[in-house]
Amino acid sequence: MDSVQIRQIHENDLVSAERASAVTFFEADQIARRVGDPEVEPRSATAAGQWIDRMRFYLTIDPAGCQVAVQEAGRADGAGEVVGFAVSQNRGRLWYLATYGVLPSHQGRGIGKRLMAAVLDHAGDRAGIFSSSTHPGATRRYRLAGFTLHPQMRMVGTVDRSTLPAVDGLREGGADDFAWMDRLDQDLRIAGHGPDHGQLLGSTRLVVSRNAAKPGYAYIDGHGRASLLAAAHPEVAQRLLWEALAASRGRTLVNCITAPNEWAIDVGLAARLDIAQEGYLAVRGMPLPAPYLANGHFL
Ligand SMILES: CC(C)(COP(=O)(O)OP(=O)(O)OC[C@H]1O[C@@H](n2cnc3c(N)ncnc32)[C@H](O)[C@@H]1OP(=O)(O)O)[C@@H](O)C(=O)NCCC(=O)NCCS
Structure with missing residues (x-):
């Protein structure tokens, strides 16, 4: 047995x-x-x-x-x-x-x-989403389970600080923002993060755009990496990403970038980061979220 x-x-x-x-x-x-x-x-x-x-x-x-x-x-x-x-x-x-x-x-x-x-x-x-490695056993399992594997890009390097624009319209966020953030999540990826927001806020800084017509948020970790970013409009997403890049020190990373999120590539290139490929964003029963940079742990 x-x-x-x-x-x-x-x-x-x-x-x-x-x-x-x-x-x-x-x-x-x-x-x-x-x-x-x-x-x-x-x-x-x-x-x-x-x-x-x-x-x-x-x-x-x-x-x-x-x-x-x-x-x-x-x-x-x-x-x-x-x-x-x-x-x-x-x-x-x-x-x-x-x-x-x-x-x-x-x-x-x-x-x-x-x-x-x-x-x-x-x-x-339910609809499904996750960030996948390129392991042949893993990708075989995922496709057989009906997931579509979308190649992901990542941007790495040290930000050229002379490229940083003045960013306006953003505020420090808090638990009071979770209700509208969950509504934005629902529009972008079927469901709100719910309790995951509290977990993320415990270890990362939250930056928000509270503009009702153009809401957006980003969690920025201690290395200045955007560890989850969601916005109703690419222009807000770009401002949030610039805010993260401004907080980075030394080599940084922007990952989980799918093709519909070229707004992130354009920011990374302007900051003189390099593009590379990394794994897949696997989804089923839903389109690829955009403007959106997923978090590998909380998607
Ligand atoms: C991905 C992983 C969890 C699969 O676990 P596993 O116990 O080795 O998988 P299984 O033996 O059940 O095999 C799963 C399927 O993949 C196939 N497979 C397994 N290893 C393979 C390999 N190296 N190359 C090609 N196919 C492979 C198996 O044939 C099986 O398919 P089938 O049932 O249709 O024949 C494991 O390999 C792993 O931990 N990899 C490293 C970490 C990783 O990449 N995790 C995924 C993160 S998204």
Whole structure:
């Protein structure tokens, strides 16, 4: 009998699941690394803690979307060892996949297929969205599940600060803004982020355009990266992205750029960043959001 069980994550799986995730993505990033890319670094203790906090949040909001593959009696203490994970969430009529992986030592045995089946069952007939790697096993699973794979671009480099324009009309945002932000999300990607907004605001700065005719918002992380950006109009999206670029120090990154979001390419080029390709934005039952830069964890 197969000793790998697929089941909902428990709180006491989180440390083992984090280790499985760190090992899986360290190897996947090494394989995907291109000549000239920086060396892949193992996940830091801080990032490991953030991963566990994020999983705990998903577990609190929508536990049935959080699945693990557990090798029974895999550890010396007799407890199961997490060898794979698929973490997804339902928000209204939208389902998203936050993370998905199987330990390299356990890949190619059908575990990923079983995990994906479990979380897609949780999705039901909802629309779906997530940011996908180029792993052939992953992309095969996604297409077979009816997702369209849209190539994504990313922009990297150091902002030429002489190009920064004066940006007006933006304010610091807060929890009072979440109601209209959710309505904007619904227009752009079927459903509001709901509780995800509170989670993002806990760790990143929120900048908003409260202009009722042209609303928009961006979460800007400590490195000055726009980690989620949504706007009703490309001109507002561009101002929000310039605000993020102005906050960057050293090399920066703008990612999850799909073809309908060329407004972001135009800003990045003006700031003298370089374009590269990176994975796919996978969607089903919905068009590509624009003007919009997805967040890989909260989509
Ligand atoms: C993607 C991943 C989760 C798949 O898990 P897995 O347990 O290896 O997958 P399975 O064995 O269930 O195989 C899934 C499907 O992909 C195919 N496949 C698996 N590895 C493959 C490979 N290297 N090349 C081509 N096809 C592959 C399998 O044949 C299977 O398809 P089928 O059932 O139609 O025959 C796993 O490979 C992984 O963790 N990769 C690195 C991290 C990553 O990229 N995660 C996705 C982030 S979006």
